[in-house]
Amino acid sequence: MKHTSVKDLLNNTKTLQEVxxxxxxxxxxxxxxxxxxxxxxxQNIQCxxxxxxxxxxxxxxxxxxxxxxxxxxxxxxxGKGQNVEIQVSKIEILGDSDAEKYPMQPKKHxxxxxxxxxxLRVRTNAFSAIMRVRSTLAFAVHQYFQENGFFYVNTPIxxxxxxxxxxxxxxxxxxxxxxxPRTEDGKVNFKEDFFGKETNLTxxxxxxxxxxxxxxGKVYTFGPTFRAENSNTSRHLAxxxxxxxxxxxxxxxxxxxxxxxFIKYVIKYTVDKCGEDLKFLEGRLxxxxxxxxxxxxxxxxxxxxxxxxxxxxxxxxxxTEAIDILRDSTPNKKKKFNYLINEWGADLQSEHERFLVxxxxxxxxxxxxxxxxxxxxxxxxxxxxxxxxETVRAMDxxxxxxxxxxxxxxxxxxxxxxxxxxxxxxxxxxxxWWYLDTRRxxxxxxxxxxxxxxxxxxxxxxxxxxxxxxxxxxTPMNAEF
Amino acid sequence: MKHTSVKDLLNNTKTLQEVxxxxxxxxxxxxxxxxxxxxxxxQNIQCxxxxxxxxxxxxxxxxxxxxxxxxxxxxxxxGKGQNVEIQVSKIEILGDSDAEKYPMQPKKHxxxxxxxxxxLRVRTNAFSAIMRVRSTLAFAVHQYFQENGFFYVNTPIxxxxxxxxxxxxxxxxxxxxxxxPRTEDGKVNFKEDFFGKETNLTxxxxxxxxxxxxxxGKVYTFGPTFRAENSNTSRHLAxxxxxxxxxxxxxxxxxxxxxxxFIKYVIKYTVDKCGEDLKFLEGRLxxxxxxxxxxxxxxxxxxxxxxxxxxxxxxxxxxTEAIDILRDSTPNKKKKFNYLINEWGADLQSEHERFLVxxxxxxxxxxxxxxxxxxxxxxxxxxxxxxxxETVRAMDxxxxxxxxxxxxxxxxxxxxxxxxxxxxxxxxxxxxWWYLDTRRxxxxxxxxxxxxxxxxxxxxxxxxxxxxxxxxxxTPMNAEF
Numbered sequence: 009m010k011h012t013s014v015k016d017l018l019n020n021t022k023t024l025q026e027v028x029x030x031x032x033x034x035x036x037x038x039x040x041x042x043x044x045x046x047x048x049x050x051q052n053i054q055c056x057x058x059x060x061x062x063x064x065x066x067x068x069x070x071x072x073x074x075x076x077x078x079x080x081x082x083x084x085x086x087g088k089g090q091n092v093e094i095q096v097s098k099i100e101i102l103g104d105s106d107a108e109k110y111p112m113q114p115k116k117h118x119x120x121x122x123x124x125x126x127x128l129r130v131r132t133n134a135f136s137a138i139m140r141v142r143s144t145l146a147f148a149v150h151q152y153f154q155e156n157g158f159f160y161v162n163t164p165i166x167x168x169x170x171x172x173x174x175x176x177x178x179x180x181x182x183x184x185x186x187x188x189p190r191t192e193d194g195k196v197n198f199k200e201d202f203f204g205k206e207t208n209l210t211x212x213x214x215x216x217x218x219x220x221x222x223x224x225g226k227v228y229t230f231g232p233t234f235r236a237e238n239s240n241t242s243r244h245l246a247x248x249x250x251x252x253x254x255x256x257x258x259x260x261x262x263x264x265x266x267x268x269x270f271i272k273y274v275i276k277y278t279v280d281k282c283g284e285d286l287k288f289l290e291g292r293l294x295x296x297x298x299x300x301x302x303x304x305x306x307x308x309x310x311x312x313x314x315x316x317x318x319x320x321x322x323x324x325x326x327x328t329e330a331i332d333i334l335r336d337s338t339p340n341k342k343k344k345f346n347y348l349i350n351e352w353g354a355d356l357q358s359e360h361e362r363f364l365v366x367x368x369x370x371x372x373x374x375x376x377x378x379x380x381x382x383x384x385x386x387x388x389x390x391x392x393x394x395x396x397x398e399t400v401r402a403m404d405x406x407x408x409x410x411x412x413x414x415x416x417x418x419x420x421x422x423x424x425x426x427x428x429x430x431x432x433x434x435x436x437x438x439x440x441w442w443y444l445d446t447r448r449x450x451x452x453x454x455x456x457x458x459x460x461x462x463x464x465x466x467x468x469x470x471x472x473x474x475x476x477x478x479x480x481x482x483t484p485m486n487a488e489f
Numbered sequence: 490m491k492h493t494s495v496k497d498l499l500n501n502t503k504t505l506q507e508v509x510x511x512x513x514x515x516x517x518x519x520x521x522x523x524x525x526x527x528x529x530x531x532q533n534i535q536c537x538x539x540x541x542x543x544x545x546x547x548x549x550x551x552x553x554x555x556x557x558x559x560x561x562x563x564x565x566x567x568g569k570g571q572n573v574e575i576q577v578s579k580i581e582i583l584g585d586s587d588a589e590k591y592p593m594q595p596k597k598h599x600x601x602x603x604x605x606x607x608x609l610r611v612r613t614n615a616f617s618a619i620m621r622v623r624s625t626l627a628f629a630v631h632q633y634f635q636e637n638g639f640f641y642v643n644t645p646i647x648x649x650x651x652x653x654x655x656x657x658x659x660x661x662x663x664x665x666x667x668x669x670p671r672t673e674d675g676k677v678n679f680k681e682d683f684f685g686k687e688t689n690l691t692x693x694x695x696x697x698x699x700x701x702x703x704x705x706g707k708v709y710t711f712g713p714t715f716r717a718e719n720s721n722t723s724r725h726l727a728x729x730x731x732x733x734x735x736x737x738x739x740x741x742x743x744x745x746x747x748x749x750x751f752i753k754y755v756i757k758y759t760v761d762k763c764g765e766d767l768k769f770l771e772g773r774l775x776x777x778x779x780x781x782x783x784x785x786x787x788x789x790x791x792x793x794x795x796x797x798x799x800x801x802x803x804x805x806x807x808x809t810e811a812i813d814i815l816r817d818s819t820p821n822k823k824k825k826f827n828y829l830i831n832e833w834g835a836d837l838q839s840e841h842e843r844f845l846v847x848x849x850x851x852x853x854x855x856x857x858x859x860x861x862x863x864x865x866x867x868x869x870x871x872x873x874x875x876x877x878x879e880t881v882r883a884m885d886x887x888x889x890x891x892x893x894x895x896x897x898x899x900x901x902x903x904x905x906x907x908x909x910x911x912x913x914x915x916x917x918x919x920x921x922w923w924y925l926d927t928r929r930x931x932x933x934x935x936x937x938x939x940x941x942x943x944x945x946x947x948x949x950x951x952x953x954x955x956x957x958x959x960x961x962x963x964t965p966m967n968a969e970f
Contacts, residue, residue, distance in 0.1 A: 048707070075933040103932030127697075147641065154624075166963050178683070181662065203965070256511070442607075442970050449587075449592075
């Protein structure tokens, strides 16, 4: 008999029919009640075993983690918290689970322990909820862009261009470390490597996406990106997924509008679809915060926070205004910041971003028009700025608890200005000939941004460590599984 | 004034309103008619310039490839092939394009030339059509799975496991080639590398996806995979995107049903959405085939072929039946095959697959139950086979013109059998401890498959070379852009 998912069974009101369910035993109480989960939903379905007519040997094998197939009658449940249950007429043990050895015991495990068991943690309520939310958010990303006339573009993962400048890169090679081919002057001969040149893992698909925007108009990427940086923090991964829209004819204001509209859409979509999972994660977070001193607890619970983001305008503040606010702030005056803000031009640290978002504005903030010196070469130089105070049309979106979630800019569309900026930091024209071609032939104002997908998942799930919102995290000294 | 996309303008029946359009000049005829394209659709909008009242200097800058902004009145077109056009009242040149130097001339370019200009080729009709179709197919993939209760899972790109066995891998490293850290016995000390171990680019997310299917039930991946193989063919890339669903409780029959249903859905979705682009690509293909001798031309045009796949059952044939057919076939008897089929157990070559699909069955074919010896260790061993004739529950889907488009299997769910098969090919238990855990704790029948996304795009667009259906192809000696 074909089996039905637990989700469909629980939504089924046609009782008294015979049904089959397959899944894993979460708990087995009183030799009678199986809480069966198959991952389709957070909820388990209760399966009532006729223990008097079931062989003892079978009952003993109904252990936490065992895979079973049950057939029986769907009926209204007498128990609390569920509408229907299965009165089991037949149970088959598909795969045993030795209760002594099974790591996922029906108790609370530490997040560290679960990370070491990333191949099994999706069998817990919290991680199945996180991964369903993650999947829904990912789909919302595609749906938003497709509904709004964007085309999905897969920019290359292996890149021969090292001019992206967004961070340290991993080398990709097929050359051996022993007897490495060398040129006459003793250097590694990358002409003998697979691609005939040095190649790395991409840190951003932006430059390639720009070339596509200048033909297709509105495009977006959604793919893995990499940083070979020794950052062992709760907000950094060596491998993470990034979303990068790029739009011809958009200026920075349109870029900010797009980012804000996009974020609100994907959060709303996910809140609508994943209410149950988010409610569970909200409870988990409340539980976790109980251990914290009152002052460090969130003022809003998870769903309130998501609603707040959806319903309020992001505060748009220029870098110059932000510096004024920070300079005059209490933590700056009382020297509580690790990096004191004394003058215009300072790069903002996480502590400053958090102050602006969490203490000062108490809402998502878009900072824009940053000093040119602290931003990338491809960002549009503002017209009419004071010498020494040049700014670029950059914007960062800062979120409470997360910090920077989006970084974007209007791109420098003027060939001569772009070449000059490249020269200043030592990038050869030949290196990026193809990128410059977009400015040589039919250049136009255009803008885009990058959003780190895991940071979005972090925000929406209320989790505290980025390692817990990606299936198999890659961090320094860790590439298990 | 806010601009409107060309697609929306062409669908607009409210004429006589003032509109603004931005895009790139495809052609400029008679000093009067601009064919303007912005990538939103294959079609251009005709913009009629009042050349008598436009400065000569401006007219001269309306060249192929130039970016322009036009404002004017939308009105019914007198010309053929379009309903509306813009009577231009104001034109602004946003970005010039030197007609002498612009590589994308308004003429037919060779595919090789366009590959060398992959950053500009999306500005041509053919490549913008291909990339819109690719984007639509990708969305259809997500939509199919999400509608059917699957969860999207991002399996790792950098992998510490080299037991996937699907092909040669690229090394990922942060170690230098010069002064590489060495252990006492002179070997490279990978403990000093970024992840503290040897790491490679993934060839498949299957093993990790299996661990997720055993908790979430139905999952799929859609991400980049890599092969460091020196295959310079029209069907191979070093970097390509793969879709890998994995379903708990599915046996091989359900796996075949899923694959067939999935392929039909995504093709139907794309035919419904991209009719105009596919019609154009059909014309391109017809044009191309005119150069071929009659016998080599397709019997069906592109849309007929796509309809044929949607409307007919894929023929399911066991490997053993296929061998019988091939052994008795004319090309085998006449020794036309490069590899003659003499006995059961032979691995099928592309020539045999093409014979089965294109000559014998003349429809998509699913081959199943392959000899264990020529397939991967994780495939489910069939019960009750003759010694020496063991088969596994594998299946490949073969498509006309493409060859293998899907490879899948029911997975070996029995711990002891799996360990034995791993031993036989020298994979240590410790290497895949986490994979084996899925068989140790609550194992169950499960199945999945991999579909090379670019092969699907190849089939749907009717293109002949896989380098032409991915934005920036990576192949041996080529990682430009």
